[in-house]
Amino acid sequence: MAERKRKLDIADGPLAKRAEPVAGMGTPASINPYTGKNYSQRYYDILEKRTGLPVWQAKDDFVNMINSHQTTILVGETGSGKTTQIAQFIAEAGYAQDRKLIACTQPRRVAAMSVARRVAEEMDVELGEEVGYSIRFEECSSNKTIIKFLTDGMLLREAMSDPLMERYSVIILDEAHERTLATDVLFGLLKEVLVARPDLKLVVMSATLEAEKFQGYFLDAPLMKVTPGGDFFAWVPGRLHPVEIFYTQEPERDYLEAAIRTVVQIHACEPPGDVLVFLTGEEEIEDACRKITKEVTQMGSKVGPVKVLPLYSTLPPQQQQRIFEPAPPPAVAGGPEGRKIVVSTNIAETSLTIDGIVYVIDPGFAKQKVYNPRIRVESLLVSPISRASAHQRSGRAGRTRPGKCFRLYTESSFKSDLQEQTYPEILRSNLGNVVLQLKKLGIDDLVHFDFMDPPAPETLMRALELLNYLGAIDDDGNLTEVGTTMAEFPLDPQLAKMMVASPEFGCSNEIVSVAAMLSVPNVFTRPKEAAKAADEAKARFAHIDGDHLTLLNVYHAWKANGEDGTWAYDNFLNQRSLKSADSVRGQLARICQRLNVRMVSTPFEDKSYYVNIRKAITAGYFMQVAHLERQGNYLTAKDNQVVHLHPSTCLDHKPEWALYHEFVLTSRNYIRTVTDIKGEWLIDVAPHYFDLVNFPAGDARRALERMYEKKKRDRSMPERTR
Numbered sequence: 001m002a003e004r005k006r007k008l009d010i011a012d013g014p015l016a017k018r019a020e021p022v023a024g025m026g027t028p029a030s031i032n033p034y035t036g037k038n039y040s041q042r043y044y045d046i047l048e049k050r051t052g053l054p055v056w057q058a059k060d061d062f063v064n065m066i067n068s069h070q071t072t073i074l075v076g077e078t079g080s081g082k083t084t085q086i087a088q089f090i091a092e093a094g095y096a097q098d099r100k101l102i103a104c105t106q107p108r109r110v111a112a113m114s115v116a117r118r119v120a121e122e123m124d125v126e127l128g129e130e131v132g133y134s135i136r137f138e139e140c141s142s143n144k145t146i147i148k149f150l151t152d153g154m155l156l157r158e159a160m161s162d163p164l165m166e167r168y169s170v171i172i173l174d175e176a177h178e179r180t181l182a183t184d185v186l187f188g189l190l191k192e193v194l195v196a197r198p199d200l201k202l203v204v205m206s207a208t209l210e211a212e213k214f215q216g217y218f219l220d221a222p223l224m225k226v227t228p229g230g231d232f233f234a235w236v237p238g239r240l241h242p243v244e245i246f247y248t249q250e251p252e253r254d255y256l257e258a259a260i261r262t263v264v265q266i267h268a269c270e271p272p273g274d275v276l277v278f279l280t281g282e283e284e285i286e287d288a289c290r291k292i293t294k295e296v297t298q299m300g301s302k303v304g305p306v307k308v309l310p311l312y313s314t315l316p317p318q319q320q321q322r323i324f325e326p327a328p329p330p331a332v333a334g335g336p337e338g339r340k341i342v343v344s345t346n347i348a349e350t351s352l353t354i355d356g357i358v359y360v361i362d363p364g365f366a367k368q369k370v371y372n373p374r375i376r377v378e379s380l381l382v383s384p385i386s387r388a389s390a391h392q393r394s395g396r397a398g399r400t401r402p403g404k405c406f407r408l409y410t411e412s413s414f415k416s417d418l419q420e421q422t423y424p425e426i427l428r429s430n431l432g433n434v435v436l437q438l439k440k441l442g443i444d445d446l447v448h449f450d451f452m453d454p455p456a457p458e459t460l461m462r463a464l465e466l467l468n469y470l471g472a473i474d475d476d477g478n479l480t481e482v483g484t485t486m487a488e489f490p491l492d493p494q495l496a497k498m499m500v501a502s503p504e505f506g507c508s509n510e511i512v513s514v515a516a517m518l519s520v521p522n523v524f525t526r527p528k529e530a531a532k533a534a535d536e537a538k539a540r541f542a543h544i545d546g547d548h549l550t551l552l553n554v555y556h557a558w559k560a561n562g563e564d565g566t567w568a569y570d571n572f573l574n575q576r577s578l579k580s581a582d583s584v585r586g587q588l589a590r591i592c593q594r595l596n597v598r599m600v601s602t603p604f605e606d607k608s609y610y611v612n613i614r615k616a617i618t619a620g621y622f623m624q625v626a627h628l629e630r631q632g633n634y635l636t637a638k639d640n641q642v643v644h645l646h647p648s649t650c651l652d653h654k655p656e657w658a659l660y661h662e663f664v665l666t667s668r669n670y671i672r673t674v675t676d677i678k679g680e681w682l683i684d685v686a687p688h689y690f691d692l693v694n695f696p697a698g699d700a701r702r703a704l705e706r707m708y709e710k711k712k713r714d715r716s717m718p719e720r721t722r
Contacts, residue, residue, distance in 0.1 A: 034123060034130045034146070043124040050122060053081030062086070062224060063093045066170070070194055071202045071221035075211045078350045078392060079399050082205050083111075083174055084119055087147045090170050095201065096146035100169035105152040107180045109135040111351035113317050116140070116149040123147075134158075136490050137519075137584045152182035156189070157490060160440045164193055170201040175350055176214060177206040177388075179424035179453075185434055187217065188450045189441070207350050208388055210421065217452050241398040247411040255363035258408045260288055262361050264295050266406075267303055267339055273358025273403070274327055274340040276348060276396055280367045280382050282521065285310045285343045292341060304328075304336035311344035311352075314521040316576055323354055346385075349392045353399065360397040360405040362390060364418070370665070371430050373462040375639045376623070378430040379665040386422045390414065424453050431455060431463040432493045436472055439479045440487035469623060469689050470497045485595055489588070491515065498620025499588070501685075503598040505616040507609075510552060510601060512592065514617065516585035517551040518661060518673070523577045524554075524648075534572040541571075542650035546675035548617055548661070549610055550650045555581060615685070618659060618677050622686040626658045626671055627700035634658060634671070637682075637690075637700055646672040656703070657682070679707050 032039050050056060055076055065072050076082040087104045096102055106112040116133035125131055132141025134150035141148055150158075152173070158165075165171060171190065173183060190202055204214050204221075215223045252258040259277050266275055279285050289308045296306045305328045311320060328338030342354060346366045366385050371378040385393075390407065397403025407414065426434075435446060443449055446460055467473045470493055472483030479487070486496035495515050502511035517523065526534040541557060543549035558578050561567040568575040592599060602609045626634040626643050632654075634643045645651060646664060649672070657679050660671035682690050683704065692708065695701045 032124050034125050039124050042121075046122050050081070050085065053085060055081040055085050058224070059085075059089055063089055065222060065224055066090065066093070066201055066203065069222050070198065070200070071204070071218045072224055073211050073214050073218065073221050074203060074205045074224045076205070076207065078207045078395060079353050083115055084122065086203060086205065087149075087172060088119065088123065090172075090201075090203075091146055095169045097169070101145060101167055102147045102170045102172070103155060103165075103168045104147065104149050104172040104174055105155050105183065105186070106149060106351060107152055107175050107178045107183065108313055108347055108351050109151055110311070110313050110315070110320055110347050111175075112149045112151050113140075114320060114352055117317075117321070119147060119149070137580075137587050152180055152186055153490075156182045156185055156437060159186075159189060160437060160487060163441055164197055165190075165200065166197075168200065170203065172203040172205060174205045175207065176204045177208045177210060178350070179422070179426070181425040181429050181431075181434060184424060184426045184452055185438070187214075187452050191218065191450055207392065210388075213452070241400070241402045243394050243398040243402070244404045245394055246404065246406045247414065248408055249410070251410060251413065252363070252408045255365060255408050256284060256288060259361050259363050260291050260295070262406050262408070263292050263341060264299075266359050266361075267296060267306060267341075268299065270359065270404075272304075272327075272337040272339065273401075274342070274354070274356040275359045275361065276354065276357045277341065277343045277361045278346060278348070278363065278366075278393055279343055280365050281345065281380075282310075282312045282314060285312055285345070288343050292343070301331065301335065305331050305338040306341055307338065308341045308343065311342055311347060313345070313347060314577075314580075323352070327356065346389065348396065349389060354396070355400055357396050357399060358401060358403045360393055360403065361408065362393045362405060363408040364390065364413075368422075368428070369425060370428050371459070373430075373456070373459045375636070375641055376430070376462060376466070377641070377663045377665065379663060381665060384418055386419045387414065388421050390418060426451065426455050427453060429459075430466075431459055432466045435460070435463040436467055436483065436487050436493055439467075439473060439477075439483065444477060466623065467493060469686065470494065470620070472497070485597070488595055489591060491519065491588075494620040494624070495519075496620075498617055499592070500597065501619035502616040503600055505612040505619070506600050506602040507612045507616050508592065508597060508599050508601075510613050511616050512585055512588050512599075513555050513581075514548055514552055514613070515588060516581040517555055518548075519584050520577045520580040521574065523551065523574050523581070525572045525574050527572075530572070537572040538650070542652075543610070544652070544676075545610060545614060546651050546655075546658075547649055547673045548675045549613065551673075552613070554578075555585075614659075614675055614677055615681050617675060618681045619685045621659050621661065622682055622689055624660050624663070624671075625677070625682065626660065627698075627703065628654055628656050628658070629699045635698065635700065636663075636671075638696065640696060640698065641669060643669045643671045645674055646670040648672065649674050651676065679703055680711075683707055683711065 030038055074082060087102050090102050106115065112133045112135050116131055117127050120127040120131040123131060128140045129142055129144045131147045132145040134141060134148060134154045136154065173186060176183060194200055194202060206214065211223055215221055259279065263275055263277060279288055289310050293308050296303060307328050309322050311323050323342050327340040330337055340356065342348065348354065364385055365382050367380045368383040369378060370381050394405035397405050438446060464473065464477060467483065471480060472486050472493060474480055482500055485500050486493060489496040489499055495518065498511055499515055502508035524538055541550050541553045543553055554573065558568060565575040568578060589599065602612050625637045627637055629635055636643055651674055655676035657677050658671065659675045659677045661673035664670040664672050690704055692701065692704060695704060
């Protein structure tokens, strides 16, 4: 077990006694005002727990604050109850009148769905009725909805059709300290909307004391920090007990193995209490869950049973909800107690509070988006977390009783290697999508847009350049007709352009399917114990021209087999991802219908069926192409980065020109989801991008020169001799 280095008490003084509900707002009545029915017994049971939340004590002060100010900044540690309670306080205070809604944004889909479900339960209403949620490709609300939880990206998308946010009386930006790309853009938009709409209220909620930065940005909006004892302008703490922090003496070479080892040791040696392990992604989490279950099972009856549960954003909602289940009972009466072990991404850092967690294992890593504007590469990299994140993680151990946090790194590393705060996403992202959305909102002066942390000029210029090459904006920076249509799709600009261009190539039905398959988690499964069988199954779907068409084959085969889960399992396909792709496809098809994008197909027996699909993909992704050099290496066109075909590709040959969906930065630079294309298509769909005047010297340029020469000769030949 990691050696104990020091003890850290992060409790903020004893909790004040519970505030009882007083007459007026919040008084339990026998009739639910939202449904007109009697409250259930469960409502009263939950209400008793709600009144014990630290934020409940600040209820009246908060309502007074929002009544008297247009913008309020609220600071409360994770676990204070702000995410579930504040929207309800606002609704009870009368802000859900005249068909206006209360919006509460979350940075993650999991949180938006989970919090909506919890709040619906607390209000004793049906999810999707009075309380709803909205995430990309899924809407769960109705004309009765008064509180809507939605991802920050969805609120930004709604702004394109409702620039003044007229549907809402109050907008709550939760988890603002995470500084996601969409939240930062919403800051700038809402600052302008508040001027145009004096009736709109804004609440910015943060789990860290860095909220003074938000306060300054919103022109000295009041900063609400209220203790349960009622001391005004003090801080809303979470329900915290002392947490012991343990560090390793030496750096761990393999944090995944170290995390699994620590879980097993905790289960064998520590008193009862649930465990939360932070890992970086789905594959790692599922691998850890299997290994933990296997190792604990091998220990037999000496230890209690375990319930090992994964948590990541693409997990289905019903499986996400399992993290709130209790630990299993002893296997036999009087035997060792059971334990729940949750293995999660950083979703569990602030977005969700899981009761019963006593032990936290923090390897010190998370996946973060990074962007290099010079070579136009955005990738998810496993990176060290910040000290602020480490503090959030350790705090998860002290919610219900004194806990322990095992940091799988040294104390000196914590002090000297970790940054104080996570870098805002807007400073490390490709801004193509954001710029397209801002253009659609009529915001043309991007340089003077009021970003809290302005992105580098080069990043903005690269985004404008991308949109210009895709034909979404003209040379003066104005949105084109194509760009206006592209902005309506909840997709990256290249995918959106591929969709918009597809009718021209007679394959929009197929391209909608390809886009849907590219928008969901990997449909192929490859368990280590059956890797050979999985590879053979994948080969049965493989298309000679590459991975995009292989995905299309998989989708068509799944539909032809009645969307059968057993068939998917037998063929090593992820049924969850396929069902999700089918749902996404339906929504994209409806958007096409609304935008009058023609849904057409080339007859399957026509030899140009697959050629047309590849041409349509090229129309969107011509900037993501690599050329095979004489030495056998691939170089990305224009940027001259050496890349390799990802081992997962279905291609059994090395095409001269390879179009790729994703650039993967690891120890080697890989291109993933690759299709064989013809060089002639590049100069047909994007002559402006493959203009020889600006093209660097090399094999790719020489190949382009030959193609331009051939095209010139073909044009000059008399019609009858061609």
